[in-house]
Structures are given as structure tokens and as C-alpha cells.
Amino acid sequence: MPVIDLHTHSLCSDGALSPDALVRRAAAAGVHVLALTDHDAITGLPEAAATAAEVGLRLLPGLELSTMWRGLSVHIVGLGIDTAHAGLLEGLDRQANARGERAERIAARLEKLRLAGAWEGALALAGNVPNRISRTHFSQWLLAQGHVSSLQGAFDKYLGNGKPADVAMPWVELPEAVALIRNAGGTAVLAHPGRYSLTRTKLRLLITAFCEAGGEAMEVATATEKPDMVRYLGQLAGDNGLEASQGSDFHGPHMPWIQLGRFPALPAGCRPVWRRWFSDTDFPEQLPLLQG
Numbered sequence: 001m002p003v004i005d006l007h008t009h010s011l012c013s014d015g016a017l018s019p020d021a022l023v024r025r026a027a028a029a030g031v032h033v034l035a036l037t038d039h040d041a042i043t044g045l046p047e048a049a050a051t052a053a054e055v056g057l058r059l060l061p062g063l064e065l066s067t068m069w070r071g072l073s074v075h076i077v078g079l080g081i082d083t084a085h086a087g088l089l090e091g092l093d094r095q096a097n098a099r100g101e102r103a104e105r106i107a108a109r110l111e112k113l114r115l116a117g118a119w120e121g122a123l124a125l126a127g128n129v130p131n132r133i134s135r136t137h138f139s140q141w142l143l144a145q146g147h148v149s150s151l152q153g154a155f156d157k158y159l160g161n162g163k164p165a166d167v168a169m170p171w172v173e174l175p176e177a178v179a180l181i182r183n184a185g186g187t188a189v190l191a192h193p194g195r196y197s198l199t200r201t202k203l204r205l206l207i208t209a210f211c212e213a214g215g216e217a218m219e220v221a222t223a224t225e226k227p228d229m230v231r232y233l234g235q236l237a238g239d240n241g242l243e244a245s246q247g248s249d250f251h252g253p254h255m256p257w258i259q260l261g262r263f264p265a266l267p268a269g270c271r272p273v274w275r276r277w278f279s280d281t282d283f284p285e286q287l288p289l290l291q292g
Helices: 019-028 045-057 086-112 118-125 135-144 151-159 172-185 200-212 228-241
Strands: 004-008 033-036 058-069 074-077 187-190 217-222 243-247
Touching: 004 058, 004 243, 019 045, 019 086, 033 045, 033 074, 045 058, 045 135, 045 217, 058 086, 058 172, 058 200, 074 086, 074 172, 074 243, 086 118, 086 135, 086 172, 135 151, 172 187, 172 200, 187 200, 200 228, 228 243
Parallel strands: 004 033, 033 058, 187 217, 217 243
Antiparallel strands: 058 074, 074 187
């Protein structure tokens, strides 16, 4: 069976590696098919595609959209997207501008807490691209400056919901995010549904809303998911007629507990989403290179 990782990040959002380095690391780890799914960004895909062609790895163009559902931040992965679609590009511009505005407000709040240099530090970590700055970059800066003892500590003390530097983000609503992906020829995938700290009733409501919006698949197996949750998500995917996806959600070597291509297997009975692009029997000899 080919190793298929459909959820990864590069430094074009909040990952630590360049797209080139990410693809090379994935190839070295034995990954056969990789989706680069940066947050609200597709700028790393051309570089990733060039390297994938060089090393013989199949690249599926993707992204991960930040959305809102009932006031909760939810992520939707888009796979197999047309990266030149005008509507998608316009939507990503709106998301990027909103992200940049939020970053400025977070930095201002940290400055008021006498944490000088927050903006400059986060900006440097984001490759000097203001609209790329995320809370992850602020957490990395806080850790590097010794203001917290861990990345999670940065959220617990400063950046998490209700904390002093928390700034609500006006992301697009879930139906609009699904529409952006599908209008661009992509497949909409509900990302890591087991991580949203929802009761099982509310999780089912989220999945129902996702399906009603036109969602087609959901992540069942991710690197940090426990076996019982993987089995439950597989059941929910089947009950709702959704295809199943999988991925590491790799962000970089600084998170050694998450490795490219390493996550639980899909439960029996799941319909793999990657069969939209190829079958198990024609891999790898007959599988065409997938590029955006």
C-alpha cells in the first residue's frame, strides 16, 4: 500500500520547513502521495510541485481554510483544487488580510503587557510576510524569549480563548468555505473533527452542517488521534456518507511526536477520499503526477 499523507504545512503558513524541504523530507520518510495544505494559502504549491517532480513524489494541491461554525473555529481542508480559480484567490486574499489585521491587534495587546518586540519577532518567524502571521508565530516568539516554558503555555497564558492577547478572528462561515473549495474543483474535507472539544452530540451536529453545506469527506485518521476516536470517526463518516481522509498534520521537526506519513490506519469499511484521483491497483506505475 502506498503511504498517503493528505494534511501537511510549510512555512508558507505556520509550518517550519520550506515547501522544497517538506517534500524532500516526505520522500525520505517513504511518503508516496503528499498534499500540502497550508492555512488559507497556496503560495507554496509551485515550489512543492517542482520538488515533487524531481524526487518522484505525487503532490496533491490543497489548502486548509479557517472557518466559523456557531462561533467555533473549524478547519476545512480542500484537496485537488484549481489553484488558478479566481473565486478561490479572491477568498484567500480576504482571509490573508483578516489574518494580518488580527496579528497587528495581538501584537498590540502583547505590547501592553510589556512584552516588547512581539510584532517584530512574530513577523520574522513568518518570513517577514505580515498576512502570514498566526498565533503559532506569536507562541514561538514567546517561547524563544523565555516568557513561557512551552508552546501550549503561550496559549494557556496569553493567546488562548479569553486570555489577555486573545483576538477573535472573523473567518468565513463554514458554508462559504466549502463553496470556495468546491467551486475551485476541489474536495471539501472536515479537518481533525476529534480535536474540537465537542460533545458527541455537538460533533454530530457539526458533521450534519458540513454535509448540508456540500462537504464530501472528513479526516478520520490523524497523527495525534487515539484509536477509539479513529474508530468513532470512521463510523461517523460511514453514517453520514462521507469519504475518509488521513494525514499527519505535520508542521515541522520541532514537533517530533508528529511525523510525515505516520498515523493510524483507516478503519475497515471506510471509503478513502484519495480514490477520487487514483486506485490502489494503478499505483505507482500508472498514477499520473498530480499538480495544481
